[in-house]
Amino acid sequence: MIAYEWVVWFILLLPLGAFLVIGLVGRRLPEGGGTIAVGAMTGSFVLSMYVFIQVLQQGGLGGGFIPQTIPGYVWIPSLLPETSIKISLLIDNLSSLMLVLVSFLCLLIFVYSLGYMHEEDGKARYYAEVSLFATGMLGTVSADNFLQLLIFWEIMGLCSYLLIGFWYSKPEAAAAAKKAFLVTRVGDVLFLVGVLVIWNVFGTLSFSEIQGKMASLYPNTLTPQLLTLIPLLLFGGAVGKSAQFPLHAWLPDAMEGPTTVSALIHAATMVKAGVYLTARAFIFLVPLSSAIQPPFTAILVIAAIGGFTTLFAATMAVVNFDIKRVLAFSTISQLAYMFLGLGAGAYTMATEVSRGEAVDSAGYSAALYHLFNHAFFKALLFLGAGSVIHAVHTNDMREMGGLSKPLPITSKAMLFGGLALAGILPFSGFFSKGEILSVTFDAGAANPGFYWLWALGVGTAFLTAFYTFRLWFMTFHGEYRGHDHPHESPRVMTAPLIILAGFTLASGLLAYPMGGFGNLIFSGAPAAGLPLVGIPVQDYLLEGVSMGVAVLGLALAWAVYATKRIPAERFTASRGGAFIHRMLTKRYWIDDAYDAFGRTVVYDAARALDWFDRKVIDGIVNGVGRGGVVVAGGSDQFDRRVIDGAVNAVSLETVRTSLRLRQRQTGQVQSYAWVVVLGIVVVIALVFGLSFLQRWLGGLGR
Amino acid sequence: MIPLQYELLLSAMLLCIGLYGVLARRNGIIVLMSIEIILNASILNFVAFSSYSGDASGQVFALLGIAVAAAEAAVGLAVFLSIYQTHGTIELDKVRFLKW
Numbered sequence: 001m002i003a004y005e006w007v008v009w010f011i012l013l014l015p016l017g018a019f020l021v022i023g024l025v026g027r028r029l030p031e032g033g034g035t036i037a038v039g040a041m042t043g044s045f046v047l048s049m050y051v052f053i054q055v056l057q058q059g060g061l062g063g064g065f066i067p068q069t070i071p072g073y074v075w076i077p078s079l080l081p082e083t084s085i086k087i088s089l090l091i092d093n094l095s096s097l098m099l100v101l102v103s104f105l106c107l108l109i110f111v112y113s114l115g116y117m118h119e120e121d122g123k124a125r126y127y128a129e130v131s132l133f134a135t136g137m138l139g140t141v142s143a144d145n146f147l148q149l150l151i152f153w154e155i156m157g158l159c160s161y162l163l164i165g166f167w168y169s170k171p172e173a174a175a176a177a178k179k180a181f182l183v184t185r186v187g188d189v190l191f192l193v194g195v196l197v198i199w200n201v202f203g204t205l206s207f208s209e210i211q212g213k214m215a216s217l218y219p220n221t222l223t224p225q226l227l228t229l230i231p232l233l234l235f236g237g238a239v240g241k242s243a244q245f246p247l248h249a250w251l252p253d254a255m256e257g258p259t260t261v262s263a264l265i266h267a268a269t270m271v272k273a274g275v276y277l278t279a280r281a282f283i284f285l286v287p288l289s290s291a292i293q294p295p296f297t298a299i300l301v302i303a304a305i306g307g308f309t310t311l312f313a314a315t316m317a318v319v320n321f322d323i324k325r326v327l328a329f330s331t332i333s334q335l336a337y338m339f340l341g342l343g344a345g346a347y348t349m350a351t352e353v354s355r356g357e358a359v360d361s362a363g364y365s366a367a368l369y370h371l372f373n374h375a376f377f378k379a380l381l382f383l384g385a386g387s388v389i390h391a392v393h394t395n396d397m398r399e400m401g402g403l404s405k406p407l408p409i410t411s412k413a414m415l416f417g418g419l420a421l422a423g424i425l426p427f428s429g430f431f432s433k434g435e436i437l438s439v440t441f442d443a444g445a446a447n448p449g450f451y452w453l454w455a456l457g458v459g460t461a462f463l464t465a466f467y468t469f470r471l472w473f474m475t476f477h478g479e480y481r482g483h484d485h486p487h488e489s490p491r492v493m494t495a496p497l498i499i500l501a502g503f504t505l506a507s508g509l510l511a512y513p514m515g516g517f518g519n520l521i522f523s524g525a526p527a528a529g530l531p532l533v534g535i536p537v538q539d540y541l542l543e544g545v546s547m548g549v550a551v552l553g554l555a556l557a558w559a560v561y562a563t564k565r566i567p568a569e570r571f572t573a574s575r576g577g578a579f580i581h582r583m584l585t586k587r588y589w590i591d592d593a594y595d596a597f598g599r600t601v602v603y604d605a606a607r608a609l610d611w612f613d614r615k616v617i618d619g620i621v622n623g624v625g626r627g628g629v630v631v632a633g634g635s636d637q638f639d640r641r642v643i644d645g646a647v648n649a650v651s652l653e654t655v656r657t658s659l660r661l662r663q664r665q666t667g668q669v670q671s672y673a674w675v676v677v678l679g680i681v682v683v684i685a686l687v688f689g690l691s692f693l694q695r696w697l698g699g700l701g702r
Numbered sequence: 703m704i705p706l707q708y709e710l711l712l713s714a715m716l717l718c719i720g721l722y723g724v725l726a727r728r729n730g731i732i733v734l735m736s737i738e739i740i741l742n743a744s745i746l747n748f749v750a751f752s753s754y755s756g757d758a759s760g761q762v763f764a765l766l767g768i769a770v771a772a773a774e775a776a777v778g779l780a781v782f783l784s785i786y787q788t789h790g791t792i793e794l795d796k797v798r799f800l801k802w
Contacts, residue, residue, distance in 0.1 A: 669794055673724050
């Protein structure tokens with residue numbers, strides 16, 4: 001039980017309030033209300049820490065904490081209380097850790113923004129939108145049901161659109177914002193359909209209630225096909241949000257926004273939501289009861305997309321010269337690692353469940369461990385890149401070089417981040433990436449396909465180290481190739497860098513006091529296994545392999561970009577090499593293909609629909625309208641001619657008759673008297689006549 | 703006892719004289735007098751049938767009729783007086799302002 005559970009709401013309400021205040025009056029505040037955003041985020045962070053510490057105190061380590069739902073209010077009431085839709089928060093190990101992670105990174109990024117955005121126009125807009133963005137992510141990770149998760153998820157989608165297009169007067173930024181919104185929309189629609197299917201099958205959207213109803217509904221209501229479909233639809237949403245193949249195209253272009261926004265999107269929010277959603281989808285992937293056949297197909301799809309995307313994105317990062325885009329591709333690649341880990345872990349767990357063995361959630365823990373570590377070092381790398389861009393006013397690495405002298409703090413911080421990203425001991429990336437790879441290798445025992453995915457992962461580890469240090473050497477090593485006078489960023493920007501640099505070491509090593517990350521974040525039962533301690537010798541070898549290839553990649557980057565012993569031109573000298581280089585710089589032509597698809601198929605379809613709309617629908621509407629006019633005209637004529645004619649004729653005749661009749665009223669009293677007398681005579685004559693006639697007829701009858 | 707026929711004949715003659723006065727004479731006072739004659743003709747009928755049938759109720763009606771005739775004569779004379787004051791004549795063919 002969380003003491004004072006209502007304070008959890010304020011984790012969301014503080015940044016939401018900041019959004020409202022800054023959005024309304026931010027322009028009149030100093031720094032565009034940036035201090036309010038930072039203050040609100042500090043409050044959120046403190047409250048998140050409070051909740052997290054309570055979770056730890058109540059046995060969060062080792063699975064002692066019972067997940068708690070904090071009731072909010074009933075949004076859509078229903079006759080049956082269990083089917084009404086409620087807005088309430090879920091506090092368990094995962095969500096409490098995510099709240100701390102998100103609020104902490106958002107706080108650091110907001111502080112950094114105070115320096116980075118200092119000279120920008122529209123600061124109030126920026127701070128209002130990032131505050132809403134933070135609200136969206138905090139709400140996503142604390143949602144108690146899928147609908148609430150979707151709502152906050154869409155808030156993030158909106159904010160990403162607004163922030164990527166922050167410099168909306170720049171055509172590239174406006175296009176990138178549209179692209180991000182439209183591409184993620186494809187995934188969001190799948191997610192929405194998934195939510196509707198869940199509602200239809202389970203009659204509830206809450207995570208815990210779904211898990212409870214699972215066994216009773218299988219296999220009649222919840223058919224095996226549906227059990228495969230639901231996680232795939234949810235994963236479709238994750239693919240869009242987390243920029244996995246084939247919906248990866250938006251993320252590199254999203255670099256058009258301010259660098260802090262990139263850091264926000266890549267480190268703490270947005271793309272991590274997809275991984276979080278897939279982790280929550282484990283209730284479908286790994287059923288608790290062995291009576292339920294786990295959806296192995298869905299798991300394989302998740303793992304395969306993860307495994308493929310990780311190498312796919314890493315290759316594109318190798319050839320890019322934009323410092324932020326290299327990091328963007330690396331984000332796609334690292335997120336793919338997480339999906340690979342989730343997939344491999346789910347496959348192992350599902351196999352164990354269906355065999356009735358004890359479940360080992362190592363893959364789940366490893367993937368979320370990587371999410372945790374990646375959040376820190378990717379925030380560091382982006383904020384470092386922002387610091388570099390702030391100093392040299394360009395994104396192009398060809399115009400950098402030798403910046404370690406003017407930017408000592410930034411260069412060292414980015415070296416830490418690079419080592420973590422490359423996965424070099426003892427930096428955090430080493431632990432989580434190594435674990436993911438060894439889990440993937442272990443899953444190969446259940447399905448040999450995972451050996452291939454493992455090979456892809458190892459190849460990526462090599463490329464990751466290579467492109468990371470290509471970036472670092474090109475930026476900080478050698479001679480300065482630009483024309484600026486770079487100098488170190490202000491304190492408010494370097495302080496977050498130093499803190500994050502510390503965390504690249506700490507977030508990995510924190511696993512030791514926790515008794516292994518799997519002791520805190522797990523699916524099913526806690527797995528107390530320290531990284532590199534108490535696991536089979538084979539895994540030492542696997543972790544060694546992953547680090548070995550990373551060192552090789554680092555060495556190659558050193559040879560090519562630092563000492564220039566191997567000239568970079570040698571790779572593109574042969575025709576095949578040149579083709580591959582071209583293919584990679586063109587991003588496998590996928591973006592072009594999407595554009596062409598949009599230009600031809602979508603545009604033509606839109607034109608056809610437009611034609612249909614104008615000619616057919618409008619024609620029908622206009623026809624109905626014209627018919628109405630004709631009918632109304634006829635009715636009008638009938639009204640005027642027939643109805644009015646009858647009325648007028650009656651009144652006219654009345655007038656005419658009365659005109660004639662009144663001439664008989666002469667005022668001559670004696671003429672009236674004549675009429676009276678004549679009337680009397682007629683009456684008398686009639687009376688006599690009738691009685692005479694009667695008598696005469698009676699005489700005849702006799 | 704006078705036979706009923708004579709009385710009825712007298713009554714009919716009175717009625718005819720009255721009708722002639724009403725329809726033919728122009729002087730309003732004469733017309734009013736003629737109306738009195740018609741009324742008295744009918745009252746004579748009441749009395750005649752009353753004595754013929756030995757029923758006294760006819761005589762009651764006769765008395766009522768005389769009272770009505772008196773009231774009618776009073777109203778009629780007042781009307782003609784008023785007409786004479788406003789128009790200066792009671793010649794009926796000149797009194798024709800009650801028309802369209």
